[in-house]
Amino acid sequence: MLESLIRQEIQQKGPLSQSRFMELALTHPYYGYYRSQEAIGHDFTTSAEISQIFGELIGAWAVDVYQKLDQPETVSVIELGPGKGTLMADFLRVSKLCESFSQALSLTLVEISPLLKKSQQKAIQVPTTWVEQFDDIPPAQSPCIILANEFFDALPTNCLIRKENRLYERCIDGQEEGLSFTNTPLQEDPGPDQIKEESPAASILMEKISNRLFKQRGIFLCIDYGYEEGSGDSLQALFQGNPSPPLEHIGKADLTCHVDFGKLKEDALSHGLGVLGPISQRHFLKNLGFDLRLEALKQKNPCQKANLEAAAQRLIHPQQMGTLFKVMAVFSPPTLNPIGFTS
Ligand code: SAH
Numbered sequence: 001m002l003e004s005l006i007r008q009e010i011q012q013k014g015p016l017s018q019s020r021f022m023e024l025a026l027t028h029p030y031y032g033y034y035r036s037q038e039a040i041g042h043d044f045t046t047s048a049e050i051s052q053i054f055g056e057l058i059g060a061w062a063v064d065v066y067q068k069l070d071q072p073e074t075v076s077v078i079e080l081g082p083g084k085g086t087l088m089a090d091f092l093r094v095s096k097l098c099e100s101f102s103q104a105l106s107l108t109l110v111e112i113s114p115l116l117k118k119s120q121q122k123a124i125q126v127p128t129t130w131v132e133q134f135d136d137i138p139p140a141q142s143p144c145i146i147l148a149n150e151f152f153d154a155l156p157t158n159c160l161i162r163k164e165n166r167l168y169e170r171c172i173d174g175q176e177e178g179l180s181f182t183n184t185p186l187q188e189d190p191g192p193d194q195i196k197e198e199s200p201a202a203s204i205l206m207e208k209i210s211n212r213l214f215k216q217r218g219i220f221l222c223i224d225y226g227y228e229e230g231s232g233d234s235l236q237a238l239f240q241g242n243p244s245p246p247l248e249h250i251g252k253a254d255l256t257c258h259v260d261f262g263k264l265k266e267d268a269l270s271h272g273l274g275v276l277g278p279i280s281q282r283h284f285l286k287n288l289g290f291d292l293r294l295e296a297l298k299q300k301n302p303c304q305k306a307n308l309e310a311a312a313q314r315l316i317h318p319q320q321m322g323t324l325f326k327v328m329a330v331f332s333p334p335t336l337n338p339i340g341f342t343s
Contacts, residue, residue: 002024002025002028002250002251003250006179015182018169019156019157019201021156022255025250025253026154026255027112033253033254033255034116035112037115037252040084040116042240046150047315048083048086051312051315053285053290053297053312056094057289057290057293059094060094061288061338062077063095063098068338071100071104072142075104075105075106075142075145076144077108078109078146078147079108080110081111081148082116083116083149084119084120084123085122085124087147088123092124092126102126107128107129108130135208137212140216143216144213144216146220146221147220149223151224153257155201156201157199157201157202158197160196160197162195163193164193167185167186168183168186169183169186170183178247179250194231195231197257197260198263202260210267210268210273213273214272216332220330222330223284223325223327224259224326225259228262229262232258234258235256236255238254239253261278261326261328265328274335275330275331276338277329277341278328279326279341280322280327281315281321282315282317282322282323284327285315290312294309327340
């Protein structure tokens with residue numbers, strides 16, 4: 001169904017940009033992947049789902065930020081794309097150890113998927129406001145802590161190719177036999193051959209986050225897989241847990257691109273915000289006391305030792321999620337000095 005809608009749009013307007021294709025495939029109001037599938041646990045899994053330590057440490061990190069914000073009467077915690085709500089449930093279990101934080105907490109979750117919203121409603125037992133998009137978050141005065149784990153990788157991203165001194169945009173065209181990639185020539189562009197990705201949607205969102213941080217004070221913690229320098233061709237699809245060609249199973253497969261942390265950092269700095277990182281997920285979690293928490297869990301659950309260790313390794317091992325995944329903090333001036341980023 002979604003494929004025929006995409007073909008119709010191609011017939012009317014010509015080949016689609018990769019961004020437009022991703023937007024339709026992921027968030028079409030009826031047939032988009034995130035509107036119609038369970039996603040997490042079926043096609044992919046996230047750090048939060050792998051180990052409770054992940055959300056717990058972020059909860060402890062947030063309490064420290066709250067204290068550095070001088071323990072405001074209200075602190076707005078906003079999570080973008082909370083998935084099954086696991087990260088937030090683990091976050092809340094730890095952060096409630098600080099009673100004043102729990103009392104100050106005003107929680108907003110930004111979620112486009114009705115199915116995942118239901119899971120979040122089950123997992124999270126504190127008063128919560130749900131909105132579908134960042135723009136719908138009610139205005140507030142209170143300092144805020146914004147979290148996003150594996151959210152930016154789902155934002156639509158374009159792909160530009162420089163070949164023999166000419167720029168091309170990678171687009172999606174539709175023939176009788178199916179959809180295919182095509183390189184649409186743009187202007188001349190002298191320089192070495194290169195493939196570069198650009199996500200206007202990510203830059204726009206970073207601007208909105210920056211505006212909110214400026215107005216309310218606070219910090220944004222962005223965790224995702226991606227790169228700070230260089231670029232590439234990273235569009236990938238996962239269908240039922242396995243890599244799949246991105247133009248197949250449209251609306252039934254997850255589509256992502258690696259996050260360009262270098263560009264997000266540049267955007268945040270240009271809006272006058274402070275930036276820490278990106279640093280590796282391994283480094284960030286270890287700085288927050290990952291090893292101690294792991295030991296405590298193993299001692300409490302001796303029969304689970306092997307499982308706990310295996311899950312922990314997935315999060316921090318350099319050949320698993322330890323270095324590909326990165327953590328960056330963006331904060332309102334003058335500075336907040338959050339824990340986790342020391343070298
Ligand atoms: N943060 C979660 C899940 C990451 S998966 C975890 O760590 O487990 C991506 C999440 O973002 C899902 O909840 C998905 O439904 C949501 N999402 C994706 N695109 C979105 C969009 N454009 N607007 C709002 N939510 C979106």
